[in-house]
Amino acid sequence: MNSDASELGRCPECGERIPETWLLIQYETSDGKTRIWAECPACETVVSPE
Known part of the structure; x- marks a missing residue:
């Protein structure tokens, strides 16, 4: 994850930066980790940004 609050990270498919406005879902797993899909x-493509 990127430390820039306006960016979620990069697409694992094409490497493009994914802005926060493209967030689809954010959730917490049973082990306390936050996961996102955008x-x-x-x-x-719907991805889990890196």
């Missing part, structure tokens, strides 16, 4: 604005 749509990549470049390749239009």
Whole structure:
């Protein structure tokens, strides 16, 4: 995850930066980790940003 609050990270498919506005879902797992899914604005794929 990127430390920039306006960016979620990069798309694992194409490497494009994913802005926070493209967030689809954020949830916490049973072991306390936060997971997110977002749509990549470049390749239009739903991914877990890196």
